[in-house]
Amino acid sequence: MSDQRNSTIQTLRRLWPYVRPHRARMTVVLSATMLAMLCGLGIPLLTQRIVDGPIQNKETGPLPWLILGVLLLGLGEAVLFYIRRKVVARPAAEVEARMRFDLYQHLQRLPVAFHDRWQSGQLLSRATNDLTTVRRFVAFAIVFLIVNSLVVLIGLGIIAALSPWLLIVSLCGALPLIVISYFFEAKFKVVARKAQDQAGDLTTTVEESVLGIRVLKAFGRGPELSKRFLAQARELRTTELHKISILASLWSVLIVLPELSIAGMLGVGAIGIVNGWMTVGTLVAAVAVSAYLRWPIDSIGWLLAETNQAASALERYWEVIDSPVTVTGPATPVPLPAPVRGHVRFEGVRFAFEDGREVLSGVDLDLRPGETLALVGATGSGKTTLTALVPRLADVTGGRITIDGVDVRDFSLEDLRTVVGTAFEEPVLFSASVTENVGLGVPDVSEAAVREALRVAKAEEFVDALPWGLATRIGEQGLSLSGGQRQRLALARAVVGKPAVLVLDDPLSALDVHTEAEVEGALRRVLRDTTALVVAHRSSTVQLADRVALLVDGRIEAIGSHRELLDTNEEYKRLLSSMDDDLIEEEVAS
Numbered sequence: 001m002s003d004q005r006n007s008t009i010q011t012l013r014r015l016w017p018y019v020r021p022h023r024a025r026m027t028v029v030l031s032a033t034m035l036a037m038l039c040g041l042g043i044p045l046l047t048q049r050i051v052d053g054p055i056q057n058k059e060t061g062p063l064p065w066l067i068l069g070v071l072l073l074g075l076g077e078a079v080l081f082y083i084r085r086k087v088v089a090r091p092a093a094e095v096e097a098r099m100r101f102d103l104y105q106h107l108q109r110l111p112v113a114f115h116d117r118w119q120s121g122q123l124l125s126r127a128t129n130d131l132t133t134v135r136r137f138v139a140f141a142i143v144f145l146i147v148n149s150l151v152v153l154i155g156l157g158i159i160a161a162l163s164p165w166l167l168i169v170s171l172c173g174a175l176p177l178i179v180i181s182y183f184f185e186a187k188f189k190v191v192a193r194k195a196q197d198q199a200g201d202l203t204t205t206v207e208e209s210v211l212g213i214r215v216l217k218a219f220g221r222g223p224e225l226s227k228r229f230l231a232q233a234r235e236l237r238t239t240e241l242h243k244i245s246i247l248a249s250l251w252s253v254l255i256v257l258p259e260l261s262i263a264g265m266l267g268v269g270a271i272g273i274v275n276g277w278m279t280v281g282t283l284v285a286a287v288a289v290s291a292y293l294r295w296p297i298d299s300i301g302w303l304l305a306e307t308n309q310a311a312s313a314l315e316r317y318w319e320v321i322d323s324p325v326t327v328t329g330p331a332t333p334v335p336l337p338a339p340v341r342g343h344v345r346f347e348g349v350r351f352a353f354e355d356g357r358e359v360l361s362g363v364d365l366d367l368r369p370g371e372t373l374a375l376v377g378a379t380g381s382g383k384t385t386l387t388a389l390v391p392r393l394a395d396v397t398g399g400r401i402t403i404d405g406v407d408v409r410d411f412s413l414e415d416l417r418t419v420v421g422t423a424f425e426e427p428v429l430f431s432a433s434v435t436e437n438v439g440l441g442v443p444d445v446s447e448a449a450v451r452e453a454l455r456v457a458k459a460e461e462f463v464d465a466l467p468w469g470l471a472t473r474i475g476e477q478g479l480s481l482s483g484g485q486r487q488r489l490a491l492a493r494a495v496v497g498k499p500a501v502l503v504l505d506d507p508l509s510a511l512d513v514h515t516e517a518e519v520e521g522a523l524r525r526v527l528r529d530t531t532a533l534v535v536a537h538r539s540s541t542v543q544l545a546d547r548v549a550l551l552v553d554g555r556i557e558a559i560g561s562h563r564e565l566l567d568t569n570e571e572y573k574r575l576l577s578s579m580d581d582d583l584i585e586e587e588v589a590s
């Protein structure tokens with residue numbers, strides 16, 4: 001358990017760099033809160049003066065001054081609490097925003113393999129729920145944990161000064177409380193973490209079902225998913241209820257013990273007054289102080305709970321932040337050759353996924369500058385995997401890939417990604433304008449460049465027909481566009497920066513025959529000036545290429561012109577005919 005406590009403290013300590021820039025404000029917050037609590041503590045002492053002075057002596061002379069004192073203390077307390085609220089909002093919000101930004105940035109830098117492994121809902125809930133918990137901790141729990149602990153100590157000091165007997169009675173109430181809080185803390189932390197993880201799973205389910213709504217509706221899977229959602233929501237509810245039941249048992253202890261100690265104080269005090277070793281004012285003041293200390297003492301339990309919740313939220317946050325960025329630029333990158341010729345070589349390239357399965361086992365390819373090479377292979381043969389290695393979405397696990405003789409890992413990532421343009425099988429678009437979507441990889445892209453890229457991708461016409469042209473916001477994931485339109489925008493995005501090397505993963509897959517012919521023409525123009533690796537699923541795409549490489553069992557089995565392969569390679573013929581049989585029959589006939 002002490003290990004666990006240490007880890008809680010360590011987790012919390014890592015928050016300091018975020019709070020540090022706001023330490024001046026936080027000091028103001030702490031001081032204001034402390035002073036406010038002290039004002040509150042002063043009131044029972046003035047009460048003692050009133051009871052033992054004017055009331056005891058039946059002489060009202062000093063009364064107005066004492067009353068005024070009470071009023072001022074009350075006012076001071078109110079004003080200081082107001083200041084606390086005002087001042088704390090900013091640092092807390094900024095800590096939250098800064099941490100969220102860092103998380104986002106880190107998520108951007110993490111390799112694709114990380115995102116394959118992690119559920120997006122878990123990441124979402126870490127970026128939202130968990131950071132809100134952290135903000136609450138910074139704004140509230142940490143401040144009151146410090147202040148209330150001090151106030152309790154000071155309050156007990158005051159009671160001690162009033163009467164040591166009364167202190168002993170109060171301590172009888174306070175000590176068991178501290179011990180119980182200590183044990184409760186460990187139990188609570190486990191449940192708090194479980195609740196946060198389950199909230200993450202729930203977010204994943206919601207997210208998936210929203211993104212996949214078309215598929216789910218089409219396959220009538222809605223009710224089943226609702227059932228799954230309900231089950232997860234129930235699980236989360238059970239955990240939350242467990243959390244609450246732990247809190248409830250703590251609360252009952254928290255409430256009973258101070259009551260008992262006040263009863264004890266009244267008993268001891270009455271005996272003291274009857275026997276003449278205590279004044280009425282002293283007893284009144286001590287009971288008033290005890291009553292005032294109730295909230296600080298009560299609160300320590302749930303402040304600890306809040307602290308634990310924050311610690312486990314932070315733990316979840318650090319888990320992501322601590323995931324290593326495995327694809328990084330070199331310390332001293334090789335500058336880009338000027339001009340980049342675009343000579344791409346795969347030398348004995350191997351790639352295995354984290355589970356150890358090797359998808360590529362020694363790929364050799366040589367793309368001459370300006371050449372277009374089509375990559376053909378059965379589904380699941382590793383074509384997408386191979387293309388992802390060029391812009392370093394993942395790194396080779398053996399061999400190397402060079403551009404103009406330089407290992408791609410020796411360029412800075414920024415440089416590499418300006419040299420290599422990519423379009424993926426699934427044309428992912430963002431809810432942003434057409435210009436932003438197309439210019440994604442080029443900072444401060446000019447409208448002329450976007451237009452040219454759109455023209456090349458045969459997308460200008462339909463973009464101009466959109467309500468606001470280039471400025472039209474494309475719906476989430478581009479769902480408001482047709483598959484072919486999306487693909488053409490993705491193509492425009494790949495070429496807008498005029499990259500020397502283009503990697504296109506089946507760029508024509510979603511086009512109908514008519515537009516395909518049009519885009520093909522456009523593509524032909526694009527491919528003329530760049531070195532291109534194009535994954536092809538159709539003979540029409542293959543025909544755009546100078547040469548074709550056939551990927552089988554993780555190696556390049558054959559390479560040559562479309563004609564040559566068709567004549568000499570049975571596997572190639574079989575593959576292509578399975579892709580689109582009409583065309584191949586024409587081919588063979590001709």
Ligand SMILES: Nc1ncnc2c1ncn2[C@@H]1O[C@H](COP(=O)(O)OP(=O)(O)OP(=O)(O)O)[C@@H](O)[C@H]1O
Nearest residue numbers: 116353355359377378379380381382383384385386
């Ligand atoms: N993240 C991953 N972890 C483990 N295996 C994976 C992962 N991603 C893909 N694979 C596997 O790697 C193999 C190659 O996948 P890849 O997507 O490269 O195939 P492909 O040739 O592009 O197929 P298609 O023609 O259907 O697009 C497949 O067997 C696939 O199941």
Ligand SMILES: [Mg+2]
Nearest residue numbers: 383384385425
């Ligand atoms: Mg693929």
